Amino acid sequence: MATEAAGVPAPPYKRTELMAICAAREICDGEIAFIGTGLPMLGGMLAKHTHAPNCIMIFESGVVDARPKRTPLSIGDGCLVPGSVMLCGLTEVFGLLMQPGYVDVGYIGGAQIDKFGNLNTTVIGDYRNPKVRLPGSGGANDIGSLAKRTIIMMKQDRLKFVQKVDYVTTPGYLDGPGGRERAGLPRGGPACVISDMGVYRFDPETKEMFLESFHPGLSVDEIRNNVSWDLAVSPKVRATKPPGKRELQVLRTKCDPEGIFLGT
Amino acid sequence: MATEAAGVPAPPYKRTELMAICAAREICDGEIAFIGTGLPMLGGMLAKHTHAPNCIMIFESGVVDARPKRTPLSIGDGCLVPGSVMLCGLTEVFGLLMQPGYVDVGYIGGAQIDKFGNLNTTVIGDYRNPKVRLPGSGGANDIGSLAKRTIIMMKQDRLKFVQKVDYVTTPGYLDGPGGRERAGLPRGGPACVISDMGVYRFDPETKEMFLESFHPGLSVDEIRNNVSWDLAVSPKVRATKPPGKRELQVLRTKCDPEGIFLGT
């Protein structure tokens, strides 16, 4: 976990709140967004309540244009159902909407990431004799393989931002330029990584992750110390735009009033 | 078309009625029957009204356990819908019920048949320059390929019961014993042919069609004259059991009161 820079007063928001707000900012109005539970869900709800009222949130359990009136705890949460426009199953959502390329943006998390955005949510350590057994792909591999672009959300330290992930659960750019194409993936790849320390994008040529902005209160050096490869940094690197008053207010009152994902 | 034997008085039923009744007799109680429109439909309805009240009629447009209150003119007929237990689509009916082997009996028609029960409903003459262009497979190939057994219903003459069909739309036993297995078909094959002249079955060893019964008023010789190969005849050949009073009554009053398929 990042530590606050000494002497800088704590900002009037939580790191999780900033992450959810950064997630929301990645959705353009009218886009089709594929969402899991947790911070991405709050990001989707926030986007829909603010700058992207016409974005459509899709869930893999079979919900199109969910309009939840409470914070969903699970992808199958009953609150995703009333008021949606279509209820169906995994085949329709992944097969008919995502695989042919109709999903603009998908969110995934990860336990380990490398500089090409490859993600591990399967094991820490050896696959057959792991130190920590993690949940596995779920829909993450499908999202990372098939959405037009992927937004990755995760916590950051040197054990998470690694030289080589222990298991490629979800392909980023694999071994770099042309890697996805060689594997046969039809499109996509990570567009952005939102960590609890900063926001990263990927170089269109080298496919390498670079730091676009550091969260307020942190320095580029601190961030570099929490990455285990030689991190590229944008020449225009800047502080992440802090949460706006309305963003915070909507997030806290409409998206997660109980603090289930934002913390209490 | 067959002609009545001279001197024998016309029986008190039509040839189409006998065919529909023969079709009904092929369904056992509790069986799953895949049905198209026309005489097979009347056969299915008749079976359900008489000896097989628990048979379940399935239609490819997506109806399971149809209980039509009138004579359907089309596989998509609206009368198949109310009172059915499941409405779905072609994928469910063919993919989930028929392809894995849950359909006991399927009915198909044909314009040409050979001694191994291969059927042509595609063209008379050359495929690229046909004398008569027929409708094509529709669901017939799927039924003939995938049902546990197939009942074929068709009119008979030497141009229909042929040495070699002009096009194999629906496989019977193909080139004979082992033909279906070599092609990779998972099961099935024709169990019975019901023509306007007689009822035929297939030898379990040679897979060749043989005459089981001739319709009342016809002779074995007349039937042989309407087959273009040397027809095998059962040593126990007999006259087809004539329609029972109740069979005829139910058929005429409940299955096709307007004579749409039976004729008026």
Place this chain on the structure above:
Amino acid sequence: MAEPEVAGKLMPLAEAVKKLIPDGCRLRSGGIAVRKPFAVIYEVMRQRKRDLTFLMSGWTEDADWLIGAGCVDKLEGSYLGLEALGLAHCYRRAIEKGVPRRVLIEEYSNFGMTMRFMAAGMGLPFMPVKSQLGSDLLKVESFRHPKAQVLEDPFGSGEKVALLPACPADVALLHAQRCDADGNAQVWGQLGDDLWGTYAGKKVLLTVEEVVPTRVIRHDPNRTIVPGFRVDAIVATPFGGHPYQVQGYYDTDRAFRRDYAARSTTREGWESWADEWVYGVEGHEEYLKKLGEERLARLRAKPVMSGKVNYGY
């Protein structure tokens, strides 16, 4: 939350056909005698579209009309006939005599076509099936090479399957019972091949019996077959499936179908039928007027209402 923009999707029939269906395109129609988009077929004829590749799991009058009108260059399908009413004579004339023009056909079975639409809808190059093996459907080539690939199970079961190539459409037609202004479309009754066939279209031209408020859709989202963002044009066409039936709205017009079956046996008969019901009629509204309220009233469905279910939590 605001409703998504309508973005001009709701439009008159003539405009939708003009905009979405160019000459030479691959056009998928609704199959298996269920909710067939006849209003669109009439308009395609009136606009004298040419060189269409017409795609379907089980054609009837729709294909026969378009072939008679000379709109069709190629067919990919499984069946073309008038069901209980006999052979399709425009089809016969085109294939047997090249009248009014030659038409090429590529044939599979009904299930085969459905799986080809599934492949296209799912963005896959092919789908496996176990029917059609051993038949001339796989052996007799037409304009596609290869027509299918027989593959032995690479996982060692010894089973064979036929891989059938995807059947993508430039435009898929769907006639649904209802939709909202965004094009979220609902259907019930028999579904035929509409799920996969609709998604096989790069574009979707949706016609409906009724455009309803979005809350009607959102109160029963399990009935939705396609979300509005996959729909490119919406046309309200009450009785848009005539002369076929639409469950809950109207029954088949058997007399109309019988009249067509009888008259279309000759080219002259077909032309007089087409002049009367297609070219001599300006559009869908005039068509309905010509049919007359009395005839339509006779066809209207009696109520057989479903129950309600609870979507609450």
Place this chain on the structure above:
Amino acid sequence: MAEPEVAGKLMPLAEAVKKLIPDGCRLRSGGIAVRKPFAVIYEVMRQRKRDLTFLMSGWTEDADWLIGAGCVDKLEGSYLGLEALGLAHCYRRAIEKGVPRRVLIEEYSNFGMTMRFMAAGMGLPFMPVKSQLGSDLLKVESFRHPKAQVLEDPFGSGEKVALLPACPADVALLHAQRCDADGNAQVWGQLGDDLWGTYAGKKVLLTVEEVVPTRVIRHDPNRTIVPGFRVDAIVATPFGGHPYQVQGYYDTDRAFRRDYAARSTTREGWESWADEWVYGVEGHEEYLKKLGEERLARLRAKPVMSGKVNYGY
């Protein structure tokens, strides 16, 4: 016309589990957090079934419980965790330490597992997908060889697909909202992978919130997911999906799930939880009594009723 025979399909939970789920069988559970058949899972634990191969598109507590109970030999699936509540600790203990026993796992993605169920349900040896390409999901073998086959499109597009082997089950579990005495089962809300997963079972064990007269089913046949003739046993288990939700019947019991997540972090904690909620409870009825009417009443769904549609013609 007479109703099809019931043929003794309706039976008590213990009998259904005894009859249909032998030790060592391949058991498919309902996936993706939707209508999960927890009543059956409890009974499988109480009957101390062994050596199951457990199959699913997205496991949560159901798999963790069975692993904790030592019922599972192998897993074929895509995800095992408690969603927002964290990691599944019985799973961790089994994989990391072999406690209470070693478990093998074969992993695909959620979509991959669904397509594997589709293949099995459709009697096909495999299905193609475009995800998982390039990932260790296809590269790291486990107990199946080969795990997948990457194939270039034989129709010449140059596209690659992964062929995934079918995932058949000896028994598929389905928890539906309602069925009739023949087992014609209806569901609504999110469908997850239930269509394909159910048909992947050679046998189907159906649990429902309510057994209703067949006319209720026949008045809305589009909601039916599986016909009775594919169902081998029916058990009426109101609140049979607890602690998860069933749309229109009850909400998730968040407190119950949180309690499990907290106590299962240690083996001792898990054992005390299992003694309290599984082994110390005689059956589903006693389980409901233990939960208490007040708690169940709090969970019961508020009404959000659908409209009606007309099925007439």
